Amino acid sequence: MAKIRIYQLAKELEMSNDELLKILDDMGVTYKSHASTLEEDTALAVKELIGEQKVAEAARKAEEARKSIPHRPPVVVIMGHVDHGKTSLLDYLRKSRIAEKEAGGITQHVGAFEVKTPGGTVVFIDTPGHEAFTTIRQRGAKVADIAVIVIAATEGVMPQTKEAIAHAKASGAKIIFAANKMDLPGADINKVYQDLMQLGLVPVAYGGDVEVLPISAKTGQGVADLLETILLMAELEDLRADPKAEAQGVILEARVDKQAGVLASLLVQQGTLRIGDYVVAGECWGKIKAMSDAEGNRRTEAGPGSAVQVLGFSELPSAGDTFTWVPDQVAAKEITEERIEERKASEARGDLQRARSLADLMRKAQQDEQKEINLILRADTQGSLEAIQNILAKEATEEVKINVLLAAVGAPTESDVLLASTAHGAILAFSVNPSGSVKKAAEQKGVPLQSFRIIYELIDEIRKMVKGQREPVYKEEILGTAEVRAIFRLSRGVIAGCMVTSGKVTRSADIRVLRKGKEIWKGKIGGLKRLKDDVREVTQGFECGILLDGFTDFQEGDVLEASQQVEVATD
């Protein structure tokens, strides 16, 4: 930028001459009039200053806009080891809520309920345990802001307590511990403190920042303090939601009622849902015909933090799907149809890339530029677990952080698979055998699960994973061949009508076009059809239509050779 006159710069910066002159005064720049020329350096400095001011102004406005959005109640899930008192605590909270109401108040299960306290409202997810929570999380929806993990003070931290901590951490929820059963003579809160310390969680009572509240779900002792702590934590989190926004939230549960039809419980997270609104959730849509809340009251609208049961979905939505408001039926139908099409196309393409080993996971993580690898460790003894964790700590590098979600004694469980699947992690098992059902679950969800018997093999695997040494070696495997018998020129491309003459042709295969035995093109398939349907593969003896990605110049008699790259074991 060369020299510039003040009025020119003012025009460029879309401000008045006087405004710019004032800025120059503040900067200590001397001038005669608005027609004076500014040195290049000065003009640049002015521009920079104005730029900074604009950014600051935009940030201030954004913050102001955020602050004008009202607070919303925190959503809490209760987790913990079996029999530690999750259901009892939920029951107590539910009852205390009804007690305030007139006698005879009925409740209905709508997936969540509100507890009103003088300090504010708290929404509790009405299903204890992490299964429900994780199923919801699996679909990518964040439901709970805070997890209350119940620990019986008569027993202390138990295996599922650790699992619950891992689940809560993986979801990004804040954690509050409730040391339960304090009414029993055997209760010892110090044991709970010490057990938590062992996990690296330092309770407030020991100078740390981990909240541990003594309660009794039976007598209700401490429950008010627990609610207060939840609300305090929520205040720090500054949770807000705009009731005027388009309604959006999560499906908590759904079922078919023989008389009423599809009943879906949902939690409104943003905006206000009203009778007559159209919504889409996954591949389903609905027009809200009726809504009712946990008190059994009919509702005409539901704002942020409300859990309601709604009537009006066309089909059964899945728990964990997010729902969003759409303007009308046309939009609702179009969006869901598009989603169904997309899913079918991706299934036909065989898109679902699944990591099968740690090395796969590592590579995928690198592709996604993910810097953390999430692992679940399972071993036969505490000693082996510690040894493995020490090794992991040593092997992690600047680039690759290893995050142990859960390290526990015993065989991997289905809940581990859920956790790994939500966190895109892997399970390493040492000297423990995963059951058949767990292996199957891992397979289905695409979670790498590797078992080791010899510690050095496990160390080796971890090293390779971290150092990314295990460069995959691929070899080509011929799947089959198809012969071009007819050529169809359509608006969307040229389709080769083929007969599969050997093996099979799959949608994801690499294709070589051979003419008189010579390769004339190589690439991918753009579409594979049997009759009118998109298919994943066609086997020998069947006819199919093949559309290639970037090749249209077919001739009858051309041979399409399908192959795929397979990874060769290097050790």
Ligand SMILES: Nc1nc2c(ncn2[C@@H]2O[C@H](COP(=O)(O)OP(=O)(O)OP(=O)(O)O)[C@@H](O)[C@H]2O)c(=O)[nH]1
């Ligand atoms: N004395 C006493 N007993 C309690 C308390 N909380 C729960 N219990 C009892 O402990 C047992 C287990 O409580 P639940 O609430 O069913 O525990 P849970 O964690 O929901 O158990 P699962 O649903 O099986 O995982 C029941 O017999 C309860 O009555 C408490 O604060 N004090």
